[in-house]
Each structure stands twice: as C-alpha cells, then as structure tokens.
Amino acid sequence: MTLDFSILGTVWPALLRGTLVTVELTAAVLAVATPGGILVALLRGAPSRTLRTILATLSWICRGVPPLLLLFFVFFGLPVIGIKLPPLPSAVIAMSLYMSFYFGEVFRAGLNSVPAGQWKAAEALGLSPARTLIRIILPQTIPAALPPYISHATEILKGTALAAAVSVPELTSAAKQVFVVTFRPFEILIAAAAIYAILDSLLLVLQIYGERWAARRSAAR
Amino acid sequence: MNFALLAEYGPALGQGLLNTIFLSVVTLAIATPIGAAIALIRETRIPWIAIPAAIYVNIFRLLPALLVLFFSFYALPQFGLRLSPMTAAVLGLSIVGAAYMSEDIRGGLAAVDQGQYRAAKALGLSYPHIIRRIIIPQAIPLIIPPYVTRAIIMVKATSLASLVAVGDLTGEAVRATSITYEPFMFLIMAGALYLLLSGALALFQMWAEERVARARRPRTSLTVKAAQV
Numbered sequence: 155m156t157l158d159f160s161i162l163g164t165v166w167p168a169l170l171r172g173t174l175v176t177v178e179l180t181a182a183v184l185a186v187a188t189p190g191g192i193l194v195a196l197l198r199g200a201p202s203r204t205l206r207t208i209l210a211t212l213s214w215i216c217r218g219v220p221p222l223l224l225l226f227f228v229f230f231g232l233p234v235i236g237i238k239l240p241p242l243p244s245a246v247i248a249m250s251l252y253m254s255f256y257f258g259e260v261f262r263a264g265l266n267s268v269p270a271g272q273w274k275a276a277e278a279l280g281l282s283p284a285r286t287l288i289r290i291i292l293p294q295t296i297p298a299a300l301p302p303y304i305s306h307a308t309e310i311l312k313g314t315a316l317a318a319a320v321s322v323p324e325l326t327s328a329a330k331q332v333f334v335v336t337f338r339p340f341e342i343l344i345a346a347a348a349i350y351a352i353l354d355s356l357l358l359v360l361q362i363y364g365e366r367w368a369a370r371r372s373a374a375r
Numbered sequence: 376m377n378f379a380l381l382a383e384y385g386p387a388l389g390q391g392l393l394n395t396i397f398l399s400v401v402t403l404a405i406a407t408p409i410g411a412a413i414a415l416i417r418e419t420r421i422p423w424i425a426i427p428a429a430i431y432v433n434i435f436r437l438l439p440a441l442l443v444l445f446f447s448f449y450a451l452p453q454f455g456l457r458l459s460p461m462t463a464a465v466l467g468l469s470i471v472g473a474a475y476m477s478e479d480i481r482g483g484l485a486a487v488d489q490g491q492y493r494a495a496k497a498l499g500l501s502y503p504h505i506i507r508r509i510i511i512p513q514a515i516p517l518i519i520p521p522y523v524t525r526a527i528i529m530v531k532a533t534s535l536a537s538l539v540a541v542g543d544l545t546g547e548a549v550r551a552t553s554i555t556y557e558p559f560m561f562l563i564m565a566g567a568l569y570l571l572l573s574g575a576l577a578l579f580q581m582w583a584e585e586r587v588a589r590a591r592r593p594r595t596s597l598t599v600k601a602a603q604v
Contacts, residue, residue, distance in 0.1 A: 214570075215566070215570065218527075218531075218569065218570045219531070219565075219570065220531040220532070220533075220534035220545060221531070221534075222534040222535060222537070222538075222545055223534055223545050223548070223565055223566055223569065224566075226545070226548075226549050226552070226562055227558075227559075227562045227563075227566070230552055230553075230558040230562065231558045231559060231562075233558075234558045312437075312438065312439040312440070313439070315439030315440075315441040315442060316439075316441060316535075318441065318538070319538055326439060326441055326442055326445070329442075329445070330445065330449075338453070339445070339446075339449040339450040339452075339453060340446075340450040340453045340454075343442060343445055343446050343449070343450050346442060347438050347442055347446075350437060350438050350439060350442065351434070351437045351438065354437040355437070
C-alpha cells in the first residue's frame with residue numbers, strides 16, 4: 155500500500171482540535187499538580203508521624219499502580235460517590251493525583267537543598283512562615299527543582315494520551331477517530347507523532363533556557 | 376465486597392494477571408538486550424552507528440507509548456502486517472521500553488571513571504575486552520537500581536495493552552467493572568496485584584544488589600591480604 159500524506163489536508167482541523175485539548179489538559183494538570191506537589195513536599199516534613207505515614211502510603215499506591223488504572227478508578231469511582239464530572243476534569247483529577255506525588259519528591263529534594271538556617275534567619279527577621287516559604291525558600295529551590303520538574307512535565311504531556319481511554323478528545327483519540335474513518339492510520343499517526351515531538355521539544359527548549367536562567371541567578375548570588 | 380461477583384469474575388481477572396505477567400516478562404526479555412546493545416553502540420562514539428541509535432532513542436522518548444502501540448496495532452496492517460493484539464502490544468512496548476532502558480544503562484556505563492578506559496588501553500587491552508572485563512563489571516552495580524525502576528515503569532505500562540484489545544489485568548478489571556457497575560472492587564484488586572508485581576521486582580533488586588556485593592567481596596579481601604603482606 156502506498157503512502158498518501160495528502161489525507162492530512164482534509165483531517166488537519168480534527169488533529170488541531172486534538173492538539174489544543176492535549177495542550178489544555180497538560181496545562182491543567184500542571185496547574186493542579188504543581189501546588190499539589192508543593193503541598194505534598196511540605197506535609198512530608200510535617201511533625202505528625204501519622205500524617206507522614208498516610209502520605210507515604212498514598213504516594214506508594216498512586217505511583218505503584220498504572221496511571222491508566224488510576225484514571226479508570228477516578229472515572230468509574232467519582233460518579234458513585236455522587237460527583238458527576240465530564241471526562242476531561244476526571245482525567246485532570248486522576249493525572250494530578252499521581253503527578254502531585256511525583257512532584258512532591260521533586261520539591262522535597264528542592265526544599266532539602268535550601269539550608270535550614272534560611273528558615274531560622276527569616277524567623278529572626280520577623281517574617282511569617284508563609285511569607286518565608288513564598289519569598290525566601292521556594293525561590294531558592296528553583297535551580298535544583300527545575301530540571302526534574304520539566305522532565306516530569308514532558309511525562310505529563312505524553313501521559314495525556316491515556317485520556318483517550320476515557321473518551322477525552324485529545325490528540326491521540328482525535329487521531330484514532332479520523333483514521334478509523336479514513337483507513338489511513340500510518341499517515342495520521344505520523345502527523346500526531348510529529349505534533350507530540352514538537353510539543354515535547356518546546357518543553358525541552360524551555361528547560362534549556364530555565365537552566366541558564368537558574369545558573370545566572372545563582373552566579374549573581 | 377461481593378463474593379458472588381468475585382467468584383464469577385475471579386477467573387477472568389486471574390487470566391488477566393497471567394497476561395500481564397507474560398507481557399511484562401516478554402517485553403523485558405526483548406527490551407533489555409536491545410537497550411544494552413544500543414547503550415554500548417552509543418558508547419563506541421562511532422558516528423555511523425551511534426547517530427542512528429541516538430535518533431531511535433530520542434524519537435521514541437518523545438512519543439506517548441500509547442501512540443506507538445497504535446502504530447503497531449492499527450498502522451502496520453496498512454503494510455499487510457496484521458499482528459495479533461498481544462504481538463502488537465509486545466512489539467510497541469518493547470520498542471519504547473528499549474529506548475528508555477538504553478538511557479538507564481548508558482548512564483551506568485558513563486558513570487564508570489573514564490580513567491579506567493585509558494588505563495586498560497595503556498595495558499594493551501582491546502576495546503571489546505575493555506568493555507567486557509573492565510567497564511561492564513563496574514557498571515552493573517550502578518545500573519541495577521535505575522534498571523529496576525525502569526522495569527517497574529514498564530510493568531505498569533503493560534496496562535496500555537488493554538487499549539489495543541489485549542485482555543490484561545487492567546483490561547479484565549475494566550471489563551468486569553463496566554459489566555457489573557461495581558466501581559471499586561475489581562479496580563482495587565487489580566491495583567493490589569500491580570503493587571505485588573512491583574514489590575516482587577523490588578525484592579529482585581535487593582537480591583541482585585546483595586549478589587553483586589557478594590561477588591565483589593572476595594576480591595577486596597584478597598587485596599587487603601596482599602596489602603598486609
């Protein structure tokens with residue numbers, strides 16, 4: 155069978171819509187899982203031992219089961235406890251749930267890279283703990299946390315393909331929808347792959363600039 | 376917990392578990408040698424083989440694994456190659472797994488002190504000999520932890536096979552869930568079984584690290600004895 159990429163001329167609007175949903179989904183998961191990860195990192199250092207054990211167990215479960223299974227769990231489970239959500243928000247919740255724990259590890263390492271004396275010094279200057287965290291501690295975690303943060307962000311981007319399983323019309327499921335009609339899976343999947351590669355590369359470029367920026371900042375200090 | 380439903384769907388779930396174990400074992404058995412070969416090829420730094428290997432690795436690391444599975448399941452028939460769901464899943468998961476695994480192995484190889492290459496070369500050892508007798512033995516302890524982490528990720532990724540019509544653990548759990556409207560039971564059981572599988576791999580890691588440590592011990596004691604003499 156010969157390849158015929160002219161099919162892309164007719165299906166591109168569907169792929170474009172899928173791409174937008176993929177970007178939207180990635181952004182939404184990042185927007186939920188980033189503060190979620192900071193929260194997890196802070197709570198992991200909490201004085202309550204029970205809380206730390208519960209979090210460690212949850213983290214072990216959410217990172218130990220396949221993301222797809224977690225997605226089905228949220229998708230089938232939420233309506234039973236009375237929360238009826240469209241597929242997209244359920245996917246955001248499921249992905250944010252486990253990504254928060256991955257980010258928790260990233261930010262925990264970042265927080266540990268800041269000397270404990272910084273907390274004490276800020277306290278001595280009369281800053282409140284919340285202000286210390288936002289103005290003193292978190293900015294200093296950026297150089298250590300940025301590279302693993304971006305690499306997890308690319309994991310999120312690639313992971314959004316799973317949302318196809320719960321009928322979110324993101325790029326992979328948009329591609330499937332058009333190739334089952336046009337019988338041109340190869341050409342359409344190549345196009346989808348190229349779009350993923352471009353989106354991933356954008357994140358990697360962001361990482362390079364971010365690392366340079368972080369290096370400049372620490373050099374200035 | 377509804378035991379009547381459990382008795383009814385238990386066998387299907389058991390079959391799903393067997394399929395997941397089969398997928399995991401076959402995928403790892405294919406991806407490990409390919410990943411190791413790619414890592415070694417890239418370490419040679421011979422452009423005409425190292426560059427294609429690097430392109431392969433970086434292309435597949437950019438794509439969602441599900442998309443690659445769709446390629447092997449939906450797109451290959453376009454070229455007259457019609458694979459069974461299981462074969463398509465093994466193919467897709469192995470191709471992606473090998474790309475990631477080669478990076479983990481390469482990290483271990485690169486972490487061996489570069490002076491070891493030069494020292495072995497100065498002693499007149501050939502390149503294959505240096506790799507086999509000097510570099511690999513020192514790299515293995517460094518490779519085991521990231522290798523097992525990757526293996527666990529690959530076991531979890533076998534759940535994607537359920538989206539190309541393989542009746543694996545996730546597929547069977549979801550099927551039982553959608554037939555019975557029992558949302559939590561089967562999915563929780565499947566989750567527990569996945570945790571058991573990754574637990575088994577973590578035990579393997581402990582065993583392998585212990586074994587590597589034991590294999591190294593006699594040599595150290597000999598050196599110590601030699602030093603004492």
